[in-house]
Amino acid sequence: MISAWNELACVKRELAARDWFPGTSGNLSIKVSNKPLTCLVTVSGKDKYKETEEDFVLVDQDGKALTEQGKPSAETVIHLEVYKRTDAGCSLHVHTLDNNLISELYAEKGSITFRNVELIKAFGVLDADGELTIPIVENFADLPTLGKVVGEQISADTKAILIRNHGITVWGKNAFEAKRHLEACEFLFSYQMKLLHAKALNLKEVL
Ligand SMILES: CSCCC(=O)C(=O)COP(=O)(O)O
Numbered sequence: 685m686i687s688a689w690n691e692l693a694c695v696k697r698e699l700a701a702r703d704w705f706p707g708t709s710g711n712l713s714i715k716v717s718n719k720p721l722t723c724l725v726t727v728s729g730k731d732k733y734k735e736t737e738e739d740f741v742l743v744d745q746d747g748k749a750l751t752e753q754g755k756p757s758a759e760t761v762i763h764l765e766v767y768k769r770t771d772a773g774c775s776l777h778v779h780t781l782d783n784n785l786i787s788e789l790y791a792e793k794g795s796i797t798f799r800n801v802e803l804i805k806a807f808g809v810l811d812a813d814g815e816l817t818i819p820i821v822e823n824f825a826d827l828p829t830l831g832k833v834v835g836e837q838i839s840a841d842t843k844a845i846l847i848r849n850h851g852i853t854v855w856g857k858n859a860f861e862a863k864r865h866l867e868a869c870e871f872l873f874s875y876q877m878k879l880l881h882a883k884a885l886n887l888k889e890v891l
């Protein structure tokens with residue numbers, strides 16, 4: 685468990701350096717065992733820019749704390765849905781301005797699709813005509829309901845899900861892959877926002 689703790693602490697430090705935990709938002713987890721399912725998850729409500737010895741707590745498949753660092757993230761249910769439905773080893777959830785804006789702008793479509801942008805290769809989409817689709821679900825204050833609707837969108841090809849005006853959950857087979865997926869998503873969202881701005885301002889006409 686020490687290596688899993690250190691790996692998650694390292695990812696948390698890197699995401700903090702990107703300023704991806706505003707207002708105590710965000711939660712991270714890493715799988716520790718498969719049978720029974722256990723994972724380390726961030727303690728709820730903490731300032732995720734700070735590093736302490738109570739940053740993570742071990743939980744079981746029902747989200748019950750098995751160690752004493754504090755209350756598991758309120759959104760542990762989402763991490764558990766990911767582990768129960770995929771072979772993921774790490775799941776990351778952050779709130780950023782770009783992921784919130786994209787989730788609102790494309791909410792009615794139910795998803796956003798990227799094609800012809802090199803960084804979709806970070807998801808293993810290597811074909812020239814390949815595309816990456818990220819589902820968008822409504823936000824629910826009731827967390828078991830939120831966990832259920834996120835779980836329903838998880839398929840073999842899904843590696844990320846946007847929650848409307850809330851944030852994103854991404855996962856990968858390990859922490860390295862989960863972080864690569866998250867960084868690629870945030871690049872694509874930033875690209876899309878700037879492209880929409882440029883189009884709205886008719887910037888192509890001044891070139
Ligand atoms: C202050 S953000 C609201 C809760 C949330 O969406 C989040 O990501 C952090 O919740 P946690 O219980 O994991 O601290």
Ligand SMILES: [Zn+2]
Pocket residue numbers: 709710711759777779850851
């Ligand atoms: Zn959240």
